Amino acid sequence: MKAITHLEMRGIVKRFPGVLANDRVDLEIRPGEVQALLGENGAGKSTLMKILYGMQQPDAGEIRINGETVRIDSPAEAIQRGIGMVHQHFMLVPSLTVAENVAIGLKASRPPILNLNQVISRIEELSARFGLKVDPRAAVWQLSVGEQQRVEIIKALYREASVLILDEPTAVLTPQEVEELFKTLRRLCASGYALVFISHKLNEVLNISQRITVLRDGRVVGTLPTTEANREGLVKLMVGREMSLKVTPEPVTIGAPRLILKEVSALGDRKLPALREVSFEVRAGEILGVAGVSGNGQRELAEVIAGMRPLTAGTISLDGSDISRASIAGRIEGGLSYIPEERMRDGAIKSFTVAENVILQTHAEAPISKRGVLNFRAIHERAGELIRAFKVKTPHDGTPLRSLSGGNIQKLILARELSRTPKALIAAQPTRGVDIGATLYIHHRLLDQRAMGTAILLISEDLDEMLALSDRIAVIYEGRIVRILPRAEATPEKLGLLMTGGS
Numbered sequence: 001m002k003a004i005t006h007l008e009m010r011g012i013v014k015r016f017p018g019v020l021a022n023d024r025v026d027l028e029i030r031p032g033e034v035q036a037l038l039g040e041n042g043a044g045k046s047t048l049m050k051i052l053y054g055m056q057q058p059d060a061g062e063i064r065i066n067g068e069t070v071r072i073d074s075p076a077e078a079i080q081r082g083i084g085m086v087h088q089h090f091m092l093v094p095s096l097t098v099a100e101n102v103a104i105g106l107k108a109s110r111p112p113i114l115n116l117n118q119v120i121s122r123i124e125e126l127s128a129r130f131g132l133k134v135d136p137r138a139a140v141w142q143l144s145v146g147e148q149q150r151v152e153i154i155k156a157l158y159r160e161a162s163v164l165i166l167d168e169p170t171a172v173l174t175p176q177e178v179e180e181l182f183k184t185l186r187r188l189c190a191s192g193y194a195l196v197f198i199s200h201k202l203n204e205v206l207n208i209s210q211r212i213t214v215l216r217d218g219r220v221v222g223t224l225p226t227t228e229a230n231r232e233g234l235v236k237l238m239v240g241r242e243m244s245l246k247v248t249p250e251p252v253t254i255g256a257p258r259l260i261l262k263e264v265s266a267l268g269d270r271k272l273p274a275l276r277e278v279s280f281e282v283r284a285g286e287i288l289g290v291a292g293v294s295g296n297g298q299r300e301l302a303e304v305i306a307g308m309r310p311l312t313a314g315t316i317s318l319d320g321s322d323i324s325r326a327s328i329a330g331r332i333e334g335g336l337s338y339i340p341e342e343r344m345r346d347g348a349i350k351s352f353t354v355a356e357n358v359i360l361q362t363h364a365e366a367p368i369s370k371r372g373v374l375n376f377r378a379i380h381e382r383a384g385e386l387i388r389a390f391k392v393k394t395p396h397d398g399t400p401l402r403s404l405s406g407g408n409i410q411k412l413i414l415a416r417e418l419s420r421t422p423k424a425l426i427a428a429q430p431t432r433g434v435d436i437g438a439t440l441y442i443h444h445r446l447l448d449q450r451a452m453g454t455a456i457l458l459i460s461e462d463l464d465e466m467l468a469l470s471d472r473i474a475v476i477y478e479g480r481i482v483r484i485l486p487r488a489e490a491t492p493e494k495l496g497l498l499m500t501g502g503s
């Protein structure tokens with residue numbers, strides 16, 4: 001470990017065209033502590049950490065390590081100095097093994113070839129010491145997202161980082177994996193590592209950190225020991241006013257079934273059965289939650305309904321018409337809306353502008369286009385409405401999507417899908433990666449759509465969200481719906497038991 005006993009960022013300023021991303025930010029990072037960074041989407045958290053990791057250069061300010069002012073021009077330089085970072089989007093080479101990925105970029109100890117067996121035994125050591133379960137000989141493409149994250153952590157530890165930055169590590173993890181990650185983080189702290197932890201989930205931050213720094217519009221609005229923090233106070237710091245995070249669904253009249261699945265089966269990516277005879281109906285004005293441990297068929301379920309995956313048996317009908325064999329476009333026209341879990345991959349084009357992404361599916365409809373001619377005024381108006389409603393942080397609607405912060409890209413796609421009033425909506429992990437204000441807004445929008453008679457299938461790993469919004473909850477286990485409970489009968493304990501195959 002390259003001992004960093006004290007690390008300080010002082011007066012950091014970073015400007016992008018039209019945005020002051022960091023405004024005279026001070027941050028201290030200490031060994032043996034988890035320093036959390038909180039703030040709304042676009043507050044400047046990732047930018048600050050990219051500066052520390054040498055991916056971006058500040059316009060002003062300085063970084064001090066052990067009292068000495070340093071320049072960090074590149075990630076290689078950051079690693080050299082003992083700073084490691086795990087990004088939300090991993091940077092591993094899928095075709096190589098874990099050990100090969102860890103070894104990439106290392107100088108050979110005995111030229112000309114690096115001894116891969118040495119790498120393997122060192123990985124095994126780190127893995128045992130910090131509870132990072134991973135097989136060094138496995139190919140990366142075979143690994144789950146959680147395993148890939150562990151490889152990224154091991155890679156940083158292998159390079160003897162003593163400061164480890166984790167940018168929204170839990171956004172891609174299941175609740176069980178979050179628990180395991182936290183065990184690892186606690187062990188790292190006990191061994192003297194310094195950690196920076198970014199998350200939008202207040203309970204995670206309160207649970208794992210020792211100190212919390214809150215950013216708003218690029219500025220530090222508060223730093224406090226976690227023992228003195230509570231949810232209400234943090235929300236107030238983040239958004240600048242008090243805000244209740246609770247939503248309560250109003251009673252609505254439940255109508256006729258709009259989305260009906262009858263004994264639907266489908267295969268997964270590896271051509272093994274992923275859905276087995278799934279049957280349920282979602283009625284107009286109803287939210288049916290699907291709860292399950294990730295990997296039990298939720299993704300395949302959303303995809304067969306959306307038309308992205310063929311079914312091998314059974315039928316799906318939407319408002320009385322059989323859509324089992326309909327195309328994706330046919331289903332959208334028929335009144336189906338889909339918020340995909342992998343929004344960056346399935347829902348947006350990053351090189352397009354904000355406005356272009358807003359009209360991705362509706363570019364052929366009035367008023368966006370008339371007789372085949374795009375109406376730019378209507379497009380600007382449309383984009384403007386969504387940007388305001390969802391508080392998407394962007395200089396203007398001609399900005400390429402890729403220069404928005406991660407959460408703001410998510411918000412824009414959600415805004416687009418939630419601004420329609422479809423007959424049925426599939427919402428997969430709708431609040432993943434977005435800040436608390438946007439989460440609340442999304443919850444309200446889902447309830448508005450429910451009140452207007454949309455049949456909503458809510459797939460979520462967030463049990464609090466599930467219990468707050470759903471009228472009924474279906475538990476999925478190994479591709480089967482094992483039970484459907486009315487909300488009044490669903491408790492976290494009962495759901496937890498059913499989700500793990502108990503009865």
Ligand SMILES: Nc1ncnc2c1ncn2[C@@H]1O[C@H](COP(=O)(O)OP(=O)(O)OP(=O)(O)O)[C@@H](O)[C@H]1O
Nearest residue numbers: 016021041042043044045046047403404405406407
């Ligand atoms: N490469 C870039 N080019 C232009 N603007 C950028 C760039 N990177 C970030 N920004 C802008 O800087 C601001 C801060 O972005 P940053 O990614 O640091 O936010 P964040 O706090 O990490 O948000 P999130 O919670 O959504 O990840 C945003 O307004 C974003 O649009």
Ligand SMILES: [Mg+2]
Nearest residue numbers: 045046405406
């Ligand atoms: Mg970010």
